[in-house]
Amino acid sequence: MRMLKQFGAFAAGAFAAGPALAQEAPGLDEKINQAFADFTGPFVSFIFAPFPGTGFPWIVGWLVIAATVFTVYFAFVQLRFFSHAISLVKGDYSDPNDAGEVSHFQALATALSGTVGLGNIAGVAVAIGIGGPGATFWMIVAGLLGMASKFTECTLGVKYRNEYEDGTVSGGPMYYMSKGFSELGLPGGKILAVLFSIFCILGALGGGNMFQANQAHQQIAGIVGDYPGWITGLVFAGIVFAVIVGGLKSIASVTEKVVPFMGVMYVLAALVIIIMHADQIGWAFGQIFAGAFTGLGVAGGMVGALIQGFRRAAFSNEAGVGSAAIAHSAVRTKEPITEGFVSLLEPFIDTVVICTMTALVIIITQQLIVDPATGNYMLNEAGNAIATVDGNTGVSLTSAAFGSAFGWFPFILAIAVVLFAFSTMISWSYYGLKAWTYLFGEGHTKELVFKIIFCVFVVIGAAANLGPVIDFSDAAIFAMAVVNVFALYFLMKIVRQELASYAARLKSGEIRKFGH
Amino acid sequence: MTTKIVIGLDGTETGERAIAFAKDLAERIGTCELLVVYVIEWSPFTFQTPEENALRHKRREEEVELATTRIIAPAVDALKAAGFEAHGIVRHGDVAETLNKITVENGGTQIIVGRASADGFKKRLFGSSTQNLVMHADVPVTVVN
Numbered sequence: 001m002r003m004l005k006q007f008g009a010f011a012a013g014a015f016a017a018g019p020a021l022a023q024e025a026p027g028l029d030e031k032i033n034q035a036f037a038d039f040t041g042p043f044v045s046f047i048f049a050p051f052p053g054t055g056f057p058w059i060v061g062w063l064v065i066a067a068t069v070f071t072v073y074f075a076f077v078q079l080r081f082f083s084h085a086i087s088l089v090k091g092d093y094s095d096p097n098d099a100g101e102v103s104h105f106q107a108l109a110t111a112l113s114g115t116v117g118l119g120n121i122a123g124v125a126v127a128i129g130i131g132g133p134g135a136t137f138w139m140i141v142a143g144l145l146g147m148a149s150k151f152t153e154c155t156l157g158v159k160y161r162n163e164y165e166d167g168t169v170s171g172g173p174m175y176y177m178s179k180g181f182s183e184l185g186l187p188g189g190k191i192l193a194v195l196f197s198i199f200c201i202l203g204a205l206g207g208g209n210m211f212q213a214n215q216a217h218q219q220i221a222g223i224v225g226d227y228p229g230w231i232t233g234l235v236f237a238g239i240v241f242a243v244i245v246g247g248l249k250s251i252a253s254v255t256e257k258v259v260p261f262m263g264v265m266y267v268l269a270a271l272v273i274i275i276m277h278a279d280q281i282g283w284a285f286g287q288i289f290a291g292a293f294t295g296l297g298v299a300g301g302m303v304g305a306l307i308q309g310f311r312r313a314a315f316s317n318e319a320g321v322g323s324a325a326i327a328h329s330a331v332r333t334k335e336p337i338t339e340g341f342v343s344l345l346e347p348f349i350d351t352v353v354i355c356t357m358t359a360l361v362i363i364i365t366q367q368l369i370v371d372p373a374t375g376n377y378m379l380n381e382a383g384n385a386i387a388t389v390d391g392n393t394g395v396s397l398t399s400a401a402f403g404s405a406f407g408w409f410p411f412i413l414a415i416a417v418v419l420f421a422f423s424t425m426i427s428w429s430y431y432g433l434k435a436w437t438y439l440f441g442e443g444h445t446k447e448l449v450f451k452i453i454f455c456v457f458v459v460i461g462a463a464a465n466l467g468p469v470i471d472f473s474d475a476a477i478f479a480m481a482v483v484n485v486f487a488l489y490f491l492m493k494i495v496r497q498e499l500a501s502y503a504a505r506l507k508s509g510e511i512r513k514f515g516h
Numbered sequence: 517m518t519t520k521i522v523i524g525l526d527g528t529e530t531g532e533r534a535i536a537f538a539k540d541l542a543e544r545i546g547t548c549e550l551l552v553v554y555v556i557e558w559s560p561f562t563f564q565t566p567e568e569n570a571l572r573h574k575r576r577e578e579e580v581e582l583a584t585t586r587i588i589a590p591a592v593d594a595l596k597a598a599g600f601e602a603h604g605i606v607r608h609g610d611v612a613e614t615l616n617k618i619t620v621e622n623g624g625t626q627i628i629v630g631r632a633s634a635d636g637f638k639k640r641l642f643g644s645s646t647q648n649l650v651m652h653a654d655v656p657v658t659v660v661n
Contacts, residue, residue: 091560096617100576100608102569103560110566167574249568256563330569430566 037468040475044468047475047482056307059478063314066485067145070152073492074499078147078344084506085341092513093338101332104342111327111343113259114427115350117420118215119316121266121413122395124358128368129393130385131308132298132377133284134291136359138309139316143351146319147344152488155340155495156180157325158333171329172431173322173484174200174438180491192487193438196322199479200435201450203323206473208428209454210461212421217462219414219421233462236422237455244429245451252426259423262416263354269412270357273405277364284363297376299384316355317347321477322484326431335511337498362401367392429454518601522551522624524615524649527587530630530660535591537660538628542600550602552591553618554583557645558608580606612648619655626656 048057071078087093088104127135153173160179161171174193181189217232242248274281287296292309295301318324324343331339362368369387371378380387392400395417402409429451436450437443505511523538525531535552542548556579564572588604595602607614619627629646650657 094560096609099560099614100556100558100572100579102564102572105561106564106569109563110569113563114566167571167577169570169573244567249565252565252568253563256565260563327566327569330566330572332573426565430570 034468036472040468040472043479044471044475047478048471054303054307056303057311059481060307060311060314062485063149063320063481064142064145064310066320066488067142067147067149070148070488070492071145074148074151074496076148077151077341077499078144078348081341081344082348085345087513088338088342089345093511094514095334096514098332102330104331104333104338107328107331107339108342108345109260110256110330110427111324111346112263112349113256113423114323114327114431115316115318115346116259116263116354117424118212118395118417119312120350120354120358121398121417121420123312123316124355125362125392125394125397125401127308127312128359128362128386129388129397130299131305132291132296132368132386133287133359133363134289134293134295134298134302134305135309135312136288136356136363137292138306139313139355139359140309140352142310142313143317143347143355146313146317146347146351149319149485149488150317150324150346151340151344152492152495153320153322153325153484154328154343155337155498156488156491157329158331158336158339159494159498161329169330170434170437170442172200172326172434172438173480173487174435175329176325176491177483177487180494181487184490184494186490189487192483196480196483196487197435197438199476199483200322201432201439202476203473203480204428204432204435205454205457207477208432208473209425209457211473212425212428213458213461214464216418216421219417223411223414228463230459230463233459236425236462237458239422240425240429240458241451241455243426244433244454245448255419255423255426259419262412262419265412266416267354267357269402269406269409270361273361273402274357274364276405280364281360284360287363288359297371297374297379298386299379313347313351313355317350319347320485320488321481323428323431323477323480325484326434327427335498335502337495337502340495340498358398361405362397365401365404367397367401367404425458519545519548520551520622520624521548522553522615522619522622522627523591524611524627524629525552525554525587525591526611526630526645527554527583528630531587531591532630533660534628534630535595537658539595539598539600541628548600550595550600551618551622551624552588552595552602552604553615554587554604554606555611555614555618556580556583556606556608557611559610576608579608611645612652615649616653616655619653624655626658627653628658628660631659631661 047059050056051058051061089108091103094103127139156176157171160176161169162175163169174197177193177196178189213233213236216236217229220232221227239251243252290296291305293302295305298304324346328339328343333339367388369378369389377386379385385393388397390400399410399413402413432454433447433450437447440446502511521538521542523534538550542550583606588606592602592604605618607618615627627649629649631646646659650659
């Protein structure tokens with residue numbers, strides 16, 4: 001996921017959008033930011049508050065504990081059904097008569113384009129830069145556990161979606177909260193659904209929109225030189241408007257085709273770099289394992305590595321947040337649980353594969369400075385992160401690591417970040433819209449109001465230095481997770497019934513592959 | 517025993533020639549059933565936006581409706597009016613693969629298609645649906661020029 005509080009703060013400080021605005025209206029943005037920060041501060045502080053005596057945000061603990069509970073409750077479903085999930089994506093179990101409907105592959109690819117992005121590029125660099133190589137180990141552990149959370153929420157997303165007479169579908173946590181709770185005779189489902197929808201709208205406008213616009217502008221300004229952010233904002237808003245209001249599908253279609261290509265290219269480039277340093281692969285994994293349990297001199301030691309790894313994984317793959325349940329609910333299947341199986345591949349691809357690739361490239365290209373005397377990592381002057389070659393952090397650390405092997409790669413990376421940002425905006429405009437229509441009802445005018453608000457926020461996001469707003473929108477997205485995971489604990493027994501029934505029918509041969 | 521001939525249409529005039537050829541063949545054979553098929557090119561491995569996914573079921577229905585009313589129904593009606601036994605099928609998928617599969621499923625003995633008239637980079641690179649059909653079909657294929 002791209003809503004990286006820490007990276008947001010880094011970006012806000014390290015890049016130039018803020019000063020650009022400040023030159024135009026000195027002090028005004030600061031006043032707005034301050035007023036906004038004062039208003040939203042308590043909420044933000046609450047969501048990101050650490051457990052007493054630690055630097056570990058409770059919200060990350062909330063997500064990791066949930067992922068662990070689901071993993072145990074479903075008896076390691078992510079391992080038992082991993083190969084079955086791949087068969088489903090390949091279409092082995094798809095009824096040929098359903099050809100032309102949304103396939104498992106398409107639902108997975110759409111959901112992935114909403115999660116793969118800055119979290120995989122910049123977030124990992126932040127984790128490694130602060131927590132050391134050992135953070136990679138904990139990131140992988142959290143990614144593997146998160147697969148069970150995705151499985152739970154996406155199964156429910158399909159099971160309780162609304163299918164309308166005109167053939168369109170709407171699904172997501174708000175629907176399984178209200179329908180699932182009422183089916184179980186539990187009170188409060190509707191209240192949870194409304195709460196979730198409110199947070200989802202705020203998260204969509206903030207992390208899914210303003211933060212993306214802001215980062216896209218930083219990348220473009222980094223290449224062509226500094227210029228006012230509102231120009232990027234207007235261009236982006238125009239394109240987003242054309243897509244979501246004007247129905248100009250060709251732009252979205254092109255992006256949806258280019259983004260996976262960029263993702264594959266990123267992984268391939270990482271693989272080539274790793275192969276180029278094949279003699280150091282053993283050493284790099286040694287650093288990852290040693291760092292996971294000793295810290296290798298990083299600030300906070302082993303616990304520091306663990307916090308960073310867990311935090312970045314949770315921020316990257318959105319497992320437990322509920323957004324994926326909206327994206328996956330459009331699939332055509334008679335068995336909702338099949339989409340749950342498919343969705344568990346998402347944290348695997350996002351975190352276990354792509355994030356690990358980024359981490360290995362940073363480690364193997366030796367961007368982190370080691371003290372030759374002790375073999376431990378050296379800290380920077382502030383003592384809060386590992387010293388890096390040229391002092392890079394965040395996306396510039398990843399960029400430098402790839403750039404050390406291919407000089408041209410930073411340009412490709414910048415284009416990838418802009419495209420990832422755009423595809424994320426398109427995805428979140430849809431998630432936000434679904435929450436909006438849940439609250440206010442379906443209808444052209446009502447939907448148009450949200451879409452116009454969304455476009456206005458693109459301009460604001462690109463133009464301003466929005467540290468407090470980004471903090472708030474991040475907090476809103478994690479507030480989605482608070483509500484969503486709470487509901488999942490009550491609804492998980494429904495998923496277990498589905499799982500038991502499906503597993504029995506799979507074993508008996510009632511569910512079998514279609515001869516393709 | 518009734519011979520079953522499958523006619524693959526693509527909505528262009530080459531399809532008309534394929535139908536004319538099939539009619540001629542059916543008259544010569546005598547007891548013959550004609551199965552008119554239109555395959556809507558579709559792959560389960562493409563990338564779509566969330567909104568496209570949400571609308572997909574609706575779009576699919578519209579595509580099938582359009583293909584049925586504009587292409588298949590007129591062709592089947594014309595064949596029936598001319599005294600032939602004819603049926604129509606519309607399905608999504610890879611054109612060559614799906615046409616062959618429908619033929620096998622329905623016990624068709626041969627496929628008649630028009631030569632693809634379009635040309636372009638993609639067809640040079642991957643070959644046309646007609647070429648793929650000729651290469652991989654399980655029954656004899658007649659390509660009408």
